Amino acid sequence: MTAEPVLEVIASGELGPVQRRQILALCSAAYDEDFSAYLEMLGPATHLLLHAGGELVSHGAWVERELRAGGFDTLRSAYVEAIATLPARQGRGHGSRVLSRMIPLLAGYDIAVLSPSVEGFYRRLGWEAWQGPLSFRSPEGVEVATPEERVMIHRLPRTPAALDLHASLSVDWRPLEVW
Template sequence: MIELMTAHTSDIDRDVLYGARELLGEVFEGDMSPEDWEHALGGVHALLWEDGRLTGHASVVQRRMVHRGRALRAGYVEAVGVRAGHRGLGHGAMLMDAVERVIGGAYELGVLGASDEAVGFYRRRGWQPWRGLLSVLTPEGVRPTPDEDGAVFVLPGAAPLDLAAALTCDWRDGDVW
């Protein structure tokens, strides 16, 4: 039996959050830093259980993106992962359905940083690669982030977008995109 739950970080039991953190450590083979986990907190989580075992996680948190002179309210997708042995069964799609519903209802656009392995998955869901200059608004000012070219995807919503123009994200510790 598959069960999907969505809830704000504040409404999730600490043991469940700990389990999600452990799951993601396994999914990303130890490449999930404390900052990466922190980025996934403070928004809405989608948690997927199969036969009582946590098998998938995704979250969406609010971030600000500056585009064409406007600060846009973006739903930023974080920490999407499905346990090995459960991939290719539609679990990732169920998680993304949940976070995309939140994005559509609460944000002007969706944004995420995609791993090379996930690019096709996101494209098939209608996410589009950002083609313009990417940058981050740091405490010292705007800094280009060329290493992220081709990895940042958006899900257009209410805000008019020019995917070939510049997009600047807000500052945070760890990976900014």
């Protein structure tokens, strides 16, 4: 009998060196690039670690970011990052399990947001593609359009009912990847 995968929720400040190395190795393998800089960019994040057979097989994290959507005041968002599964373990539902278990943990936020690598994967889990123009606010306070970016949202209990997917959506600048 195979043991059920185990999900661990842990703040980045509580990650030990072994866990950091495991996350880095998993994400680097899944994204086929050195993930060191991106892991550092996450800063204070909450991580979900999915272990199967004693091995870290899938990871996801979120950070808090402020978004401005259409005519709404700032929305407190859970910005989802680094959804990754070991390449040899992909296609077995591990990434879906991480995302599905993550959503209830985000209920205190106004909205969940991510920049998808594969939209279809997220769409089948309830994520919606943002249709309106995207931008970021530079450190100098200037709005800079990002027409090449794609963003998806997941509505949470606190998401405004009148949120329009065709409105503008803006986020504050950050290094490496704005969205």
